[in-house]
Amino acid sequence: MKRCALTTFITAGDPFPDITVDALHALVEGGSDILELGIPFSDPEAEGPVIQAASERALRHNISLLDVLDMVTVFRSSNTHTPLVLMGYLNSVSTMGYESFARRASEAGVDGLIMVNLPPEEADLLRVELLNTGIDLIFLVAPTSTDERVKMIASASSGFIYYVSLKGTTGASHLDTSSVQRNVERIKVRSSLPVQVGFGIKDPETAKNISVVADGVVVGSALVSIMGEEGASKESILSGLTELTAKLRAAIEPESSVV
Amino acid sequence: MNETYSQPDARGHFGEFGGRFVAETLFHALDELNALYSKLSKDADFRREFLHDLQTYVGRPTPLYFARGLTEKLGGAQIFLKREDLNHTGAHKVNNTIGQALIAKRMGKPRIIAETGAGQHGVATATVAARLGLKCCIYMGSEDIKRQSLNVYRMKLLGAEVIPVESGSKTLKDAMNEALRDWTTNVDDTHYIIGTVAGPHPYPVMVRDFQSVIGQEARAQCLQMNGRLPDLLVACVGGGSNAIGLFHPFVNDPDVSMVGVEAGGLGLETGKHAAPLNDGHAGVLHGNRTYLMTNSDGQISETHSISAGLDYPGVGPEHSYLKDIGRVKYESVTDTQALAAFHLLTRVEGILPALESSHAVAWVIDAAPAMPTKDIVIVNLSGRGDKDIMTVAGIDGIEL
Known part of the structure; x- marks a missing residue:
């Protein structure tokens, strides 16, 4: 049986700047296969309360996109193999300038970019700048995407396709596994790219159910909740991240039967 | 054009x-x-x-009212108010x-x-x-x-x-x-x-299409009352729907000038305002690309205006376009100017304007005296000011 990838999301600079690089390492130690690092944004329209709060915590420290790229550079000085994808909102990247972002992100060692509010039909200018950098531009498919849009999104994507598992914001709790399965199949017949499923996967049990039908599961809010625990020390946050990641990784191993 | x-x-x-x-x-x-x-x-x-x-429930058409008191007080252009404050619910x-x-x-x-x-x-x-x-x-x-x-x-x-x-x-x-x-x-x-x-x-x-009824009526009313089109249209701009509604039906009339008035808050130089067309950058927020108030990292800035309805860091994308092609001029007035306009219009015309609309009135109070008396200005009085009475009383130190 194929191995399902585990993708973990945290927001850069949350809850304070000097934890982020260590947190990325802690996630890798727990068994994360792909890292998603959120660019904090003042108006995160698609996020639920948990990841909104993470952005607010990070922005209290004035974390900028340049800071985020610096964190990636530092992380890459001791980890060159784990794929790292930046996720955020277009205004951060467009304000830096597409050309400048592409150059800096490539130098820092970024492997992919997900812009939550950038559909393929508006992405030409950014795509052109990313072309020669090797940075994948990853688009999202939603339960409401028509077959026609799935086809269009599949042809615009590189790296993988991110399937948003429910109608709603990140961290919501009304995930329907059979609907996810149907939709992943709908994507698979239109694309050869791997399909990662995210939004609403909070615990090892859900991760296991989704891992059967997807190439990867993305866990965000559950990990970000650990980052946001009030009064927690850096050590306890990092060990909490490793522990939950390890449980998630174990749950989605093909042979795993117990959660 | x-x-x-x-x-x-x-x-x-x-x-x-x-x-x-x-x-x-x-x-x-x-x-x-x-x-x-x-x-x-x-x-x-x-x-x-x-x-x-609109006719049977909202009460349209709203009047185009010649503001004789205000016109005489200012001694310049003839000022007409498009009375959107008279709509059911009190605004456009x-x-x-x-x-x-x-x-x-x-x-x-x-x-x-x-x-x-x-x-x-x-x-x-x-x-x-x-x-x-x-x-x-x-x-x-x-x-x-x-x-x-x-x-x-x-x-x-x-x-x-x-x-x-x-x-x-x-x-x-x-x-x-x-x-x-x-x-x-x-x-x-x-x-x-x-x-x-x-x-x-x-x-x-x-x-825009729904709000264009404002400009369509104003156009016909102005032609009927004055036998010609206005020289200038003035409206406040937050998101910009009352302004687009007035402006759009005149956009192909080259002799009709247009001014959109943004919320200058405590003054453009203080940064505490809501005037992205005067002091913003192109960016993406709320589903569209437009001028926005942001910091150098693209984070959306907190805005300030005395009027809640203008207190928004973005603006409708068509305004951004109309600004760039030069078809509409975008200005700003401060909280203080808007408040003075609120009081002046109330006293000389017996009309309490919304604090939003007071921004348009304030710009005209400044500009009209220097304009020829034959000029016709239409100000969009986009809403009535009853909702703002507590705010105004508070500023004047009066407890209700």
Whole structure:
């Protein structure tokens, strides 16, 4: 049986700047296969309360996109193999300038970019700048995407396709596994790219159910909740991240039967 | 301008502005809305139904009123007020909610949501929802709820649920974020009535079309009263729906000048304002590309204005385009100027303008004396000021 990838999301600079690089390492130690690092944004329209709060915590420290790229550079000085994808909102990247972002992100060692509010039909200018950098531009498919849009999104994507598992914001709790399965199949017949499923996967049990039908599961809010625990020390946050990641990784191993 | 104005393009672009920048989940709903609206905008029956509601329920046409007192006081151009404050619910906002409610009905969606700043759009939405028996949720920043308690109670009386938004700056932009999140979650049974000419395509064009009744009437009224078109149109600009509504029907008349007045807050130089066209950068927020108030890292700035309805860091994308092509001039006035205009209009004309509309009046108070007495200026009096009485009294140190 194929191995399902585990993708973990945290927001850069949350809850304070000097934890982020260590947190990325802690996630890798727990068994994360792909890292998603959120660019904090003042108006995160698609996020639920948990990841909104993470952005607010990070922005209290004035974390900028340049800071985020610096964190990636530092992380890459001791980890060159784990794929790292930046996720955020277009205004951060467009304000830096597409050309400048592409150059800096490539130098820092970024492997992919997900812009939550950038559909393929508006992405030409950014795509052109990313072309020669090797940075994948990853688009999202939603339960409401028509077959026609799935086809269009599949042809615009590189790296993988991110399937948003429910109608709603990140961290919501009304995930329907059979609907996810149907939709992943709908994507698979239109694309050869791997399909990662995210939004609403909070615990090892859900991760296991989704891992059967997807190439990867993305866990965000559950990990970000650990980052946001009030009064927690850096050590306890990092060990909490490793522990939950390890449980998630174990749950989605093909042979795993117990959660 | 030699060629006829034909913005936006099929995908909602006004030049480099507008478009659709939202999460994928909403695309299908936007496509459906766009397809239906494209059909209805050419449908004579729909137009008739819309105008019938405006006439029998809203009270249109609103008068174009020659403000003799103000004109004489200023001693320059002749000032006419387009009396949108006389609409049912007290502002121009209802022109749009009437239109969008008819669309929600045709789509068979039983639930309506909206964002609101000053509460005027919230009230206008709750009003049409009550009339059509639709469930209604209004998102409103908790700061604005404090500033506009009267309108909050009005919405509740109308049967709407008012949901306080505690995130970010707790004002209009955050209410819009929250409404977008709600729509993403409940897209199957919910229509989102955006209150201004912003948001993803087709909202900017759809809201413009509904609000254009303002300019269509003003044009005909001005021709009838004066035998010619006006020289200048003036309107306040937050998101910009009352301004587009007045301006759009004149956009191909090269001799009609237009001024949009943004909220200068404590002054442009202080950074505490809500004037993205005067002091902003092009960026992407709330589904469209437009001028925004941001910091150097693209984070959306907190805005300041005495008027909750103008307290927004963005602006409708068509205004960004009209600014760049030079068709409309965008100016700003401060809180203090707006407040003085509020008092002056009240005293010389017996009309209490909304603090939003007071910005347009304030710019005219400044500009009119230097204009020739033959010039005709139309000011959009977009709403009435009853809702602002507590704010004004507070500033004047009066406890009610």
